[in-house]
Amino acid sequence: MMENIVRQPAVRVRQYYPPESLAAIPCRPWLARGLILRRCITEIIGASSIGKSSLMAAIGLHLAAGRDFGRFAIPQRCKFAFLTVEEDEQELDRRIGAIASRLNFTREDFKGHFEVIEITRPATLVTVTRKGVVEPTNKLMDLEIQLANKRIDVVALDPLAELHEAEENNNGQLRAAVGYIRDMLYRVQAGGFLSHHSRKGITAPGDLDASRGGSSLGGLVRLAFTLTPATLEMAQFLGVDDDPGLWHNLVRLDQAKANALAKGAPTDWFRWQSIDLKNGPPGFSDHVGVLTPWQPPGAFDGVSVFRINRLLDRIAAGMPNGDFYTAWRRSPERWAGQLLMEDFGFSEEQAQRGLRVWMDAGLLFEADFVDQKGRNRKGLKVNDAKRP
Template identity: 25%
Template sequence: MTAIPLHQRFEQIEQNEPFSAPNLPAPLKITATPYQWCDPSQIKLREWVYGRSIQRGHLRAVVAQGGAGKTILSVGEALCMATGRNLLGQTVPGGPKRVWLWNLEDDGDELARIVQAACLHWDIAPEHIRDRLFIDSALDGAPLKLASSTNAAGLVINRPLVEALTDEMKGREIDYLHVDPFVSSHSANESDNMEIDAIAKEWAMVAKKSEAGVGLAHHISKAGAGEATAMHARGAVALINACRSVLVLNRMSDEEAKRYGIEDERRRRFFRVYDDKNNRAPPSDKSDWYQMASVSLGNGINDDGDNMGVVVPWSPPDAFDGVTADHLYRVQCLVSEGTWRADVQASAWVGKPVAQIMGLSSEADVKADRARINMLLRTWIGTGALVKTEGKDSKSMSRTFVEVGEWAVQGVPPTSQGVVRKGVEGEGPAIPHHTSPL
């Protein structure tokens, strides 16, 4: 383009001559695409790889605190998909899948310990996963840097790696690739929404072009040290926005442990998972609970060897398992014959007649029984079978008492808190994978 001298431009303005610059590009034209009506019954069905959290051609994130169970859960899911077995309560649509775990912070030996411990627990043999499970580790010479960012060059996508990765996934017919952790798969500014959005969209294109699901394990920020949600994921929110599903892991809290009668030293073996952003699956109002079982590899000389954690499904105990209307009726009879307090510290605590009828201990040190008694009482008071009243004790002190409300109907069982799952194959958490916190 030829520059127009400054004095000539002023002359054009003074003479009211229109200003024009030679060789300008043609105006850009944008055309809106009309929607093409179609038969809804002919629209392509969504393709699920695992449960309702891994969808073919889309991203998902798995968000949790460090050490909460992300890696052993990902291995458990991988073995479910590779074997086609419902080990953790999630179906594997269409049978066994090909799964690729790419770990960027554990070495091959540690990953082998986790995999083999799970195989021991679930009786998985080599032929059950042959040619369907692939594992790589950055610590063993398989780095994965999809993008980098510098002040001079800005964000640069590693195009050769993206193309080679996509080709390998298509060639191996990989159904699901899990990258752990996401932060190690790039060297961009993790707090920059524009850069993280570009990287996440690149991963989404890998998923789409390879027709596979892609999972990105991610840590939560320090601000999310309590109850974690998708919004507690560290760095830019663009990653969460780009994912179709965001699983969130939370360890069992002190309050939950007390509710279920779990001793504090065992509390950290339990965690729950819910999908904080699954807009592709039916809603659910319960978390999926898991327990870390200990499995010995038998690789020691003078002892049993390494003990590894294996994820198994777990369900909170149902206080009403085996409880009938007759149990409630007999509790009401005892309550009606005495004066009972709502205060758990009182010598005449109303939990004592409940313990007597149910064959439980009301002692404070028997936490599981005490937790069950409290759950029964909360429900019966909530339904009106028992009622709280205010009154005076023998010393004219104001107290809260518990009396009989609406008497139990014979043959009609009390309302249950939920269905107990036994934690065996096929009887774990129900689809979808969410879900939401208890």
């Protein structure tokens, strides 16, 4: 009997031909374009208390309502499930209630599309045996059943460190632990939204290696973003350094990995705003911070940090003949404003204003150099410490 059973191979090699028409290829299954893909993990990297949970909850509400979130287009309503182990039920009410109030969501926006995942402590989805073997727990299996039954489109897991027992600095264990979560998401056809703490110290915007623990995590996620606070240098660059009450409440979201997107995505800015819940006597009610999209008022609206740094590289390298650019139009052949006009599509006046902003912020400065004819001249240099 046994010898008559035909074993189905787990691996097969098949002939491939490219499609006859590119238009016939299905679009990528974006749930929030540029942010969340079905069957893939998006990682949000940031320091403790920077606002990862609040950002995920706000995005979850937009997914549930089918409402675009800033530049991230959401084509239709999605079923969103939120698993957070850092907040109890009442704190979750405060935080999500404040977000809904500030961003004008109604109870109808939640209905049938926003779920909260309850899990007993410890909330371990993946464990490690005494012999060091990484294994899924019954809780991960139960979660998979619940997500499948409810046909969840996006699940947020907050934070990663609380959901597994793997040694973070052990690449093999961490890869196996997150691999189990990724495989589960693939089986239920959901997009994963994962928050993860950054390493100690200053996190550079857009740095995938800022993620705490082994580097293997970066290979498992499809998209990754860093969430970092505004610095004084960035406030000067944006022209808001004279308003500490504003820029101390600004955070930026920068693309750190995006296999499914072109490079050079713009920086997304958010501002913390305090919401009074009015749930107590005057002066004693709770206040909750809510991240709201914020548009910089500066000269470089709509220009990504990637493109800005690429242009700064051109200025730093100097001209093909060895001379350096100048900020002054009286030397038109060396005027750096031409580069801004070429790369950013600026008018002459916009280019002049942009150079002035960079000079005032100390991002560009003049230094002596000797030109091709042996003359002492002044040219532009870039202060790398003040790059955006």
